[in-house]
Amino acid sequence: MARITGFATFDVRFPTSRTLDGSDAMNPSPDYAAAYVALRTDAEDVSGDAFVFTIGRGNDVQLAAIRALEPLMVGLDLDATLDDLGGLWRRLVGDSQLRWLGPEKGVMHMAIGAVVNACWDLAAKRAGLPLWRLLASLSPEQVLDLLDFRYLTDALSRDEAREILEGAEQGKAERIAELDANGYPAYTTSPGWLGYSDERLVKQLEAAAKEGFSQVKLKVGASLADDVRRCEIARAVLGPGIDIAVDANQVWDVGPAVAWIRELARFDLAWVEEPTSPDDVLGTAAIRRAVSPVPIAAGEHVANRVVFKQLLQAGAIDVMQIDACRVAGVNENILNLLLAKKFGVPVCPHAGGVGLCEAVQHLSFFDYAAVSCSTEARKIEWIDHLHEHFVAPAVVVEGRYRAPAVPGASTQMRAESLAEYSYPDGPGWAQGKYETGRT
Amino acid sequence: MARITGFATFDVRFPTSRTLDGSDAMNPSPDYAAAYVALRTDAEDVSGDAFVFTIGRGNDVQLAAIRALEPLMVGLDLDATLDDLGGLWRRLVGDSQLRWLGPEKGVMHMAIGAVVNACWDLAAKRAGLPLWRLLASLSPEQVLDLLDFRYLTDALSRDEAREILEGAEQGKAERIAELDANGYPAYTTSPGWLGYSDERLVKQLEAAAKEGFSQVKLKVGASLADDVRRCEIARAVLGPGIDIAVDANQVWDVGPAVAWIRELARFDLAWVEEPTSPDDVLGTAAIRRAVSPVPIAAGEHVANRVVFKQLLQAGAIDVMQIDACRVAGVNENILNLLLAKKFGVPVCPHAGGVGLCEAVQHLSFFDYAAVSCSTEARKIEWIDHLHEHFVAPAVVVEGRYRAPAVPGASTQMRAESLAEYSYPDGPGWAQGKYETGRT
Numbered sequence: 001m002a003r004i005t006g007f008a009t010f011d012v013r014f015p016t017s018r019t020l021d022g023s024d025a026m027n028p029s030p031d032y033a034a035a036y037v038a039l040r041t042d043a044e045d046v047s048g049d050a051f052v053f054t055i056g057r058g059n060d061v062q063l064a065a066i067r068a069l070e071p072l073m074v075g076l077d078l079d080a081t082l083d084d085l086g087g088l089w090r091r092l093v094g095d096s097q098l099r100w101l102g103p104e105k106g107v108m109h110m111a112i113g114a115v116v117n118a119c120w121d122l123a124a125k126r127a128g129l130p131l132w133r134l135l136a137s138l139s140p141e142q143v144l145d146l147l148d149f150r151y152l153t154d155a156l157s158r159d160e161a162r163e164i165l166e167g168a169e170q171g172k173a174e175r176i177a178e179l180d181a182n183g184y185p186a187y188t189t190s191p192g193w194l195g196y197s198d199e200r201l202v203k204q205l206e207a208a209a210k211e212g213f214s215q216v217k218l219k220v221g222a223s224l225a226d227d228v229r230r231c232e233i234a235r236a237v238l239g240p241g242i243d244i245a246v247d248a249n250q251v252w253d254v255g256p257a258v259a260w261i262r263e264l265a266r267f268d269l270a271w272v273e274e275p276t277s278p279d280d281v282l283g284t285a286a287i288r289r290a291v292s293p294v295p296i297a298a299g300e301h302v303a304n305r306v307v308f309k310q311l312l313q314a315g316a317i318d319v320m321q322i323d324a325c326r327v328a329g330v331n332e333n334i335l336n337l338l339l340a341k342k343f344g345v346p347v348c349p350h351a352g353g354v355g356l357c358e359a360v361q362h363l364s365f366f367d368y369a370a371v372s373c374s375t376e377a378r379k380i381e382w383i384d385h386l387h388e389h390f391v392a393p394a395v396v397v398e399g400r401y402r403a404p405a406v407p408g409a410s411t412q413m414r415a416e417s418l419a420e421y422s423y424p425d426g427p428g429w430a431q432g433k434y435e436t437g438r439t
Numbered sequence: 440m441a442r443i444t445g446f447a448t449f450d451v452r453f454p455t456s457r458t459l460d461g462s463d464a465m466n467p468s469p470d471y472a473a474a475y476v477a478l479r480t481d482a483e484d485v486s487g488d489a490f491v492f493t494i495g496r497g498n499d500v501q502l503a504a505i506r507a508l509e510p511l512m513v514g515l516d517l518d519a520t521l522d523d524l525g526g527l528w529r530r531l532v533g534d535s536q537l538r539w540l541g542p543e544k545g546v547m548h549m550a551i552g553a554v555v556n557a558c559w560d561l562a563a564k565r566a567g568l569p570l571w572r573l574l575a576s577l578s579p580e581q582v583l584d585l586l587d588f589r590y591l592t593d594a595l596s597r598d599e600a601r602e603i604l605e606g607a608e609q610g611k612a613e614r615i616a617e618l619d620a621n622g623y624p625a626y627t628t629s630p631g632w633l634g635y636s637d638e639r640l641v642k643q644l645e646a647a648a649k650e651g652f653s654q655v656k657l658k659v660g661a662s663l664a665d666d667v668r669r670c671e672i673a674r675a676v677l678g679p680g681i682d683i684a685v686d687a688n689q690v691w692d693v694g695p696a697v698a699w700i701r702e703l704a705r706f707d708l709a710w711v712e713e714p715t716s717p718d719d720v721l722g723t724a725a726i727r728r729a730v731s732p733v734p735i736a737a738g739e740h741v742a743n744r745v746v747f748k749q750l751l752q753a754g755a756i757d758v759m760q761i762d763a764c765r766v767a768g769v770n771e772n773i774l775n776l777l778l779a780k781k782f783g784v785p786v787c788p789h790a791g792g793v794g795l796c797e798a799v800q801h802l803s804f805f806d807y808a809a810v811s812c813s814t815e816a817r818k819i820e821w822i823d824h825l826h827e828h829f830v831a832p833a834v835v836v837e838g839r840y841r842a843p844a845v846p847g848a849s850t851q852m853r854a855e856s857l858a859e860y861s862y863p864d865g866p867g868w869a870q871g872k873y874e875t876g877r878t
Contacts, residue, residue, distance in 0.1 A: 026535060026538075027535040027536075027538075027539070028535060029535070030535065030536060030539075031536070054536070054539050054540060055535070055536050055539045056536040057507065057534070057536035057537050058504075058507050058536060058537045058539070058540045058547060060503065060507065061500070061503045061504045061507050061540060061546065061547065062540060064499065064500045064503035064504075065497075065500045065503075065546065068496065068497050068499065068500050095496070096465060096466040096467060096468070096469065096494070097466075097469060097470070097493070097494050097495040097496035097497060098496055098497045099465070099466075100466070100469075100493050100494045100497070101493060101497045101500060101501060101545060101546050101549075102544075102545050102546075103689070103716075103717065103740055104716075104718070105541075105544050105545045105718070105742060106540060106541050106544045106545015106546050106547060106548070106742075107500065107504065107540050107541075107545050107546035107547060108497060108500065108545060108546060109545070110540075111500075149692075150692065151692055151715060151716040151719060151722070152692075153692045153693070153694060154692060154693035154694060154722060154725065250542070253588075253589065253590055253591075253592045253593060254592070254593035255592060255593060276590060277542075277543075277590040277745045278542065279543070279544070279590075279742065279743065279745040279746055279749075280590060280745050280748075280749065281720060281721070281749060282720070282749045282752055282753065283590070283593060283745075283749075286593065301542055303544060303545075303718065303742075304718065306716045306718040306719050306722075307718055309719075310718075310719065310720060310721045310722075313721050314721065
């Protein structure tokens with residue numbers, strides 16, 4: 001009988017603040033990082049790998065939280081664990097002492113997400129399938145057994161979820177074939193970082209258009225004059241045929257959000273993202289009502305399914321943006337996909353960072369195959385950055401994600417990258433250019 | 440010029456799970472713990488002490504988060520820092536890399552709370568005043584400078600807060616004198632732990648009545664039959680003159696909460712606490728509407744001021760329960776008190792655990808002196824447990840908290856206790872009775 005033997009953990013950080021890749025109004029100088037876990041077993045020479053994405057300082061705190069879960073995993077029967085990942089999810093999220101540290105939010109909840117996702121990576125590798133195909137191969141009842149409907153039943157019952165999943169059985173094989181042939185739509189944020197010059201913006205916009213993207217996203221919220229100028233540049237470069245979304249990264253209060261968005265509305269925005277605090281369901285709903293018909297998007301920092309439920313109940317969002325690392329892993333994100341389907345809101349995942357594209361693509365592919373059955377108004381964020389560190393990088397061609405084909409969840413990093421960028425002792429940090437402490 | 444030199448940190452845990460003190464429907468077997476920080480300076484032989492309360496496993500994760508803040512504090516000018524704790528709060532909460540780990544919730548946010556509270560303990564010790572008197576001595580403008588209104592301005596502007604604070608200037612000296620003379624109302628949860636037998640319940644209820652408490656609280660939510668029986672016992676022992684509140688510790692979904700509360704409504708409850716997820720503003724509001732006029736209380740697990748704002752905006756709560764350790768310290772809790780005053784909802788703080796009574800009493804005393812100016816329908820939770828570990832323990836006599844008189848925030852533990860219960864090497868743990876791992 002094979003058992004889980006332990007975690008190997010890595011504090012992986014990339015010195016991205018040197019180039020201002022990833023700069024926005026809330027996060028002027030991130031060092032993209034991964035609190036990385038490899039789940040080891042005594043069964044075979046394959047690990048289940050996953051991570052929490054962070055932006056630098058505090059990656060060690062996130063790693064401490066992942067390590068705190070190791071005693072709950074060591075010694076578990078491997079087959080039994082992977083055969084009941086719904087049960088594992090409930091045990092980890094329900095551990096009352098650890099739950100106190102959230103509950104179900106922040107560092108501890110994201111740590112559970114990494115461990116759950118590492119199990120999924122291992123399960124998919126052992127099944128010889130990319131994660132999205134493994135998920136799509138499950139029966140509705142098997143999917144339901146992965147899910148904990150606690151706190152959701154006023155909006156989505158197990159029976160309603162079953163109805164959605166059973167309804168999606170029809171045509172599933174055809175949709176999987178279509179995904180294999182044509183992939184899934186992407187949009188790009190690579191041009192839009194706030195720290196880039198106008199010249200660089202133009203160059204990157206031209207590249208995005210040339211690469212076949214039908215939507216780009218710009219960061220906004222630091223200066224209205226700058227935002228107007230950058231939107232004008234984008235519209236001029238892109239023409240009317242390519243959508244423009246903007247992302248404020250939570251910088252506004254409700255009143256200022258409404259005023260600012262009204263100034264940008266003339267650019268016919270695809271959406272305005274994270275206008276205010278990710279916790280502010282009522283505030284986001286108030287903003288949406290006030291700026292209608294400008295679409296509002298949110299979700300990358302939404303702590304759990306309970307907040308997503310309310311965003312949908314309150315009619316606060318036109319676009320729901322799940323994140324692969326923010327909630328407690330694949331299981332909770334399947335609930336998020338089901339909630340979105342129930343309320344008729346498209347899911348356009350947040351990605352970028354380190355490995356977020358790799359991780360989240362599987363969820364959108366699964367969504368099309370087995371939940372929403374639609375790609376209408378749906379696209380996955382794409383940022384062409386740091387993919388070279390992954391064993392099976394996400395691939396975007398002509399504005400579309402190619403269907404992941406390698407067994408696993410695409411979340412395993414290359415051993416060389418783990419070594420090179422281990423913080424603070426990896427050779428990637430040898431120059432001592434990284435500064436902790438005050439910002 | 441004096442400077443902050445560093446943190447001394449302690450992983451303090453008490454083996455409370457051996458006795459089931461603290462057991463409830465969500466937390467069957469907690470080991471009360473403190474992720475404890477002593478802020479050291481080169482100025483004098485006095486430290487600023489504070490902690491995050493946890494219930495056992497994960498206290499080390501919480502401590503890692505506190506330690507992650509040390510580089511942001513070491514070397515700071517002591518006087519300048521303590522003179523501008525509003526600025527410090529904004530820098531710590533606003534550190535974009537650390538903020539990613541919440542944002543503004545969970546482990547990282549609570550860590551900031553501990554560091555901010557340690558600064559307040561030090562400031563009050565240096566001022567030679569108990570914290571509540573130091574806060575009450577500040578002018579409205581000085582209080583405002585402590586506060587960050589970000590994400591609140593749709594419900595509470597700085598001008599509105601100023602109006603509240605200026606309105607409370609009148610009679611402040613008299614209210615302070617009254618607090619010194621008569622203290623502040625308390626209620627007790629000591630009788631009501633779910634793990635206690637009926638015999639023990641009766642004995643403790645009789646003691647509570649004899650000690651002069653005008654309200655007790657029982658844990659509910661595991662079994663309706665048990666809850667009904669325990670409420671019957673409580674009403675029989677206490678008679679009609681002493682209020683009974685019940686606490687479900689988040690175990691219900693919206694529908695089950697409504698059904699269960701209706702079954703308990705005949706006991707004329709003072710309030711039903713935490714009927715569902717602390718994140719579920721809309722769900723809590725729906726429950727309150729459905730069970731009206733049974734009062735609903737919540738807040739001990741509310742992650743930040745943004746969620747409190749919404750609970751008030753949505754009319755979800757009759758009683759607001761702040762916690763000294765859940766949000767980012769005194770500064771954020773002053774905002775919470777102001778929000779409650781604005782919406783006309785009484786604040787009855789959550790306490791108990793380790794040191795929560797000690798810490799939170801200062802906020803209610805300040806609330807009466809300088810914010811709400813009322814003790815009507817207000818009382819602080821009291822649990823007579825683990826106070827002996829504090830240098831200046833909270834004191835409750837005849838159902839009322841005595842006014843804290845010792846300089847500081849009452850959050851300093853005795854050095855002997857820190858040593859005895861340091862986990863895992865303190866002599867208090869020498870028996871090896873404590874088990875980590877699976878629950």
